Amino acid sequence: MLDKEGIAKRIAKEVKDGFYVNLGIGIPTLVANFVRDDIQVEFQSENGILGMGPFPFEGEEDADLINAGKQTITALPGASFFDSAMSFGMIRGKHVDLTILGAMEVAENGDIANWKIPGKMVKGMGGAMDLVASAENIIVAMMHTNRAGESKLLKRCSLPLTGVGCVTKIVTNLAVLEVTDKGFKLLERAPGISVQEIRDATEGTLIVEGDIPEMQLN
Amino acid sequence: MIKKTVDNVQDALDGVHDGMTFMLGGFGLSGIPENAISELVRLNLKNLTCISNNAGVDDFGLGLLLRKKQIDKMISSYVGENAEFERQMLSGELDVELTPQGTLAAKCQAAQQGFPAIFTPAGYGTEVAEGKETREFDGKMYVLEEAYKADFAFVKAWKGDEAGNLIFKGTARNFNPLMCGAAKVTVVEVEELVKPGELDPNQIHIPGIFVQRIFQGKDYEKRIEKRTVRSK
Numbered sequence: 001m002l003d004k005e006g007i008a009k010r011i012a013k014e015v016k017d018g019f020y021v022n023l024g025i026g027i028p029t030l031v032a033n034f035v036r037d038d039i040q041v042e043f044q045s046e047n048g049i050l051g052m053g054p055f056p057f058e059g060e061e062d063a064d065l066i067n068a069g070k071q072t073i074t075a076l077p078g079a080s081f082f083d084s085a086m087s088f089g090m091i092r093g094k095h096v097d098l099t100i101l102g103a104m105e106v107a108e109n110g111d112i113a114n115w116k117i118p119g120k121m122v123k124g125m126g127g128a129m130d131l132v133a134s135a136e137n138i139i140v141a142m143m144h145t146n147r148a149g150e151s152k153l154l155k156r157c158s159l160p161l162t163g164v165g166c167v168t169k170i171v172t173n174l175a176v177l178e179v180t181d182k183g184f185k186l187l188e189r190a191p192g193i194s195v196q197e198i199r200d201a202t203e204g205t206l207i208v209e210g211d212i213p214e215m216q217l218n
Numbered sequence: 219m220i221k222k223t224v225d226n227v228q229d230a231l232d233g234v235h236d237g238m239t240f241m242l243g244g245f246g247l248s249g250i251p252e253n254a255i256s257e258l259v260r261l262n263l264k265n266l267t268c269i270s271n272n273a274g275v276d277d278f279g280l281g282l283l284l285r286k287k288q289i290d291k292m293i294s295s296y297v298g299e300n301a302e303f304e305r306q307m308l309s310g311e312l313d314v315e316l317t318p319q320g321t322l323a324a325k326c327q328a329a330q331q332g333f334p335a336i337f338t339p340a341g342y343g344t345e346v347a348e349g350k351e352t353r354e355f356d357g358k359m360y361v362l363e364e365a366y367k368a369d370f371a372f373v374k375a376w377k378g379d380e381a382g383n384l385i386f387k388g389t390a391r392n393f394n395p396l397m398c399g400a401a402k403v404t405v406v407e408v409e410e411l412v413k414p415g416e417l418d419p420n421q422i423h424i425p426g427i428f429v430q431r432i433f434q435g436k437d438y439e440k441r442i443e444k445r446t447v448r449s450k
Contacts (some may be wrong), residue, residue: 046320047245047389047392048245048389048391048392049388049389054448055446055447055448056447057449058447058449058450060447061442061446061447062388063247063248063390063440063441063442064248064249064376064388064389064440065388065389066245066246066248066389066442066443067389069444070245070246070248070444071444071446072442072444072446072447073446075388081386081388081389081391082391083323083392083393083394083395083396083423084245084271084320084322084393084396085320085323085326085396087320087323088319091320092320092338092339092340116316119308122297122304122308122314122316123296123297123298123304124294124295124297124298124316125295125296125318125319125346126296126319127295127318127320128318129318129320129340129341129346130318130319130320130321130338130340133318133338133340133341133342134339134340160344160345161343161344162344163342163343163344164342164343164344
């Protein structure tokens with residue numbers, strides 16, 4: 001079973017040369033640490049920067065330079081700043097190649113829920129609704145089950161939706177899955193995890209065709 | 219040149235009163251109009267509607283107005299950093315209109331640029347689109363979102379000149395430029411107010427035509443919400 005860093009490592013392999021990438025808060029943020037250094041990639045943060053760099057050295061933090069998670073960051077050579085309308089123009093206009101975000105639930109038709117638990121947790125959708133409504137290449141990074149051990153890969157989402165039919169790929173601590181017309185298609189298993197374990201942890205339709213390879217993380 | 223300067227925050231906020239709708243720039247605590255917020259707290263205005271991407275934290279930013287129950291309604295995209303906000307919302311004391319971040323930006327920009335409404339794909343098929351007109355373009359569904367209407371916009375810029383021309387810094391830019399000219403009166407506070415001619419016209423982010431009042435801000439705390447560093 002993968003930890004959060006393992007999920008990030010596997011997703012990093014989906015980041016290709018020349019990609020502009022938007023990383024959500026949580027596990028997605030870790031992906032930047034594992035992207036190959038022999039390819040050219042720029043990270044976009046929707047609060048208004050392209051060319052986001054690593055955290056600053058101590059003493060060099062700038063209140064005017066943060067990411068979407070409100071963390072202090074740096075700007076790499078070639079970076080640019082812009083307002084929120086232009087930022088979401090990049091997203092809505094499909095200029096961003098890959099979006100990686102977390103989720104509370106994903107349904108087998110590609111619906112995603114990640115912004116609200118009625119009566120309990122209401123933090124807001126931030127930029128998630130804009131991202132999922134526009135991006136064509138969306139990878140969800142999440143644990144396969146919630147803290148109560150219940151599957152987060154469902155036939156239908158039970159929580160209020162963030163977007164409909166938009167998720168294309170899911171990387172969890174157990175598996176890599178693709179969203180197809182017929183359900184979740186199992187592509188890869190996490191090291192040491194059996195197909196049966198993935199089946200047991202998936203409430204939605206799981207499609208298993210032939211031998212399922214183990215993930216390659218390096 | 220048309221001079222837009224006022225002497226202080228009191229003059230800048232002349233005309234504000236209970237029940238008004240305000241736009242406030244900033245993302246998290248970055249680029250928030252600290253001086254205007256302090257003055258709104260001091261004036262103790264009530265029954266306000268605030269359009270702002272976030273709601274500050276418990277003891278800074280818009281959290282200061284929330285703590286004094288000055289706000290009746292918040293229009294925001296993300297409010298997760300403020301426990302008092304979440305309490306007031308879940309108890310029903312505070313009316314909250316959660317709006318996708320890009321839609322919020324577009325609704326400000328629409329108001330600035332004279333569009334009554336825009337179509338966005340964000341939120342289609344979710345509760346955000348309930349009761350709103352939808353329309354299909356090229357096989358994809360979009361939601362009609364109307365431009366905001368506000369009485370005052372409170373904006374924070376890095377540098378500005380007496381003509382109201384503005385330059386923003388880093389990611390403190392965010393919603394600030396989009397709110398300029400999007401309300402009946404736009405009030406800008408700057409870290410550095412300069413004479414006309416000192417800013418290169420090529421570098422101006424927002425021309426002074428969108429600004430009614432500009433003043434030299436003071437005592438900026440510029441609090442960092444999540445200080446993250448790496449070791450050398």
